[in-house]
Amino acid sequence: MLSEFLMVNVQPDNQSMTCIHTLTGHSDGVKSVLISPDGHLLVSGGEDGTIKLWKLQTGELVRSLTGHTYGVKGIAISPDAQTLVSGGGDGTVKLWSLPEGELVRTLIAGYSRLDSVWMPVAISPDGQTVASHSSTYSQTIKLWRLDSGELVSTLTGHTGSVKSFAISPDGLILASDGSDHTIRLWNLATEELMNILVGHTGGIFSIAISPDGQTLVSGGEDQMIKIWNLHTGKLVRTLSGHSYSVNAVAISPDGQWLASGGYDSLIKVRHLATGKRLRILTGHTGSVNSVVISPDSQLLASASADKTIKIWQLQK
Template sequence: MVKIQVNKLHTLTGHNDCIYALAEAPDPRYFFTGSGDGMVVLWDLDDPKDGKLIAKVNHSVYALEVDSQRNQLIVGHNFEGIHVIDLVDQKELWSLNITNQSIFDIKISGNNIFVGTADGMIIVIDTETKAVKRHLKISEKSVRVLALSPDGYRIAAGLSDHSIKVFDLNTLEPIHNLISHSNSVFALGYQPNNSVLISGGRDASLKIWDAVDYSLKQSIVAHLYAINYLAFREDGRYFVTCSMDKSIKVWDAESFKLLKVIDKARYAGHGTSINKVVWSRYNQNIISISDDRKISIWNLEF
């Protein structure tokens, strides 16, 4: 059995509302957070105590995505659209008003920005023309999370209608409709080696799907309450989940066995729902954000 020692390194404050969005910068020494206060803040893992405000919008920010190729940050501005920020001079380059709905997730592939919204839409935006290419209506319920396959051929969407829908990334034709969850799907991620797709949601369960034929391989009762997000370590050997039950759990990505529980009682964890986690490529620490308006940084020694 793998032994893991957990050390809490930092608790960062500064946001005035629940923190919903989290993304690594192209240089993974830095990361971004977005909050219900409309603030987007840049943090430095080498000197994390003081964040730097790089954007302020009028509504909550649920989604952030980094375009590493162009060194840009895409901010999802609820009830309005997206803002694209140049990360060299930290100035807004352009924005696009595309929706009067909440924006729950953003992914970028090549020249396409994919925006998942509360009215069951995936809006495809061309980064070159800065215009909407396509509105893909995939459900009457919210698109909560998007995941790109590492081989670049698929995009998967987790929905509030309890399904996961998989599309050809180039044609956007539907390929699979995965039904197993009994409630909204909030968490979705392909293993970096492309062998499995893992999903989690309001039913507190994890589903392990074969990433080739999309058959259901395993179902795990993983948390007490909703699973909000999951993230793999860069090498794909482990992944973490975070939940409304205020805990972070560390899992083996081959056996899918639970390895560690990080919570308030044992490790002075978050006091309320944990909304997102990132497994840092910079120093392999885990970054977590919460409704308690705090960011925690954890060191895991295996």
């Protein structure tokens, strides 16, 4: 059984998690990567300003989307897999029809490429709301209606730029993190600040929420991964292991795996419940900027500054 495997096989063993595809096509570093809800498509956003759609199982390039004039910093896919949202270094949020690859709408996020190192975006589980970072200088979060592109609200509170978002499976909590070393939890319905999680000693670069909505995981500049109780805000566990900043964290849809990607070019896979390290995946020659696990929890995809995307077989 999977749970038995995870509990007993806790020593690094790269042989059982192998790279099955290395995807090349971006002409600059790859900033973000996602897998469609049906598990068929892999979507990547690059510093070259393009979005690329790939077949997850074969690594075949399906199409490239162009429209951003600077790097694509963040991407999100709607639950029905019909809409792709991208945040770019050109200060725009773009909405695309995922099946056709056509641009539907462009939203102006409100800042220029001069302060657009990060441009996270997220879509609520009901597919109605898009969250985007507004500006490094204004340090705000903008909420948009996905169907109309209407600006609904602006959330204020962070004292530094926002690096990433996560939304709870029930759609009630929006989590945001940033260079101010905090994670802020917002009530997405009332737009009120619910809690501030403090514990990292540097900027926080990535957060993820478990499928059961109980756990939040964060990784950041201090090389630490922190595991929190989402509802109480209590710090449950701190994990170390990366030798430089933790740029990306992801939780598998079955709630078993925790994957992290670092500036040290490594990917580390752990058992979420215990924090025990299971595997170290090597092969990238640059910073790992994003990691994602397939809906069936069988594959992991990683995006790197080395201009490649790697697809790893986690289990058979």
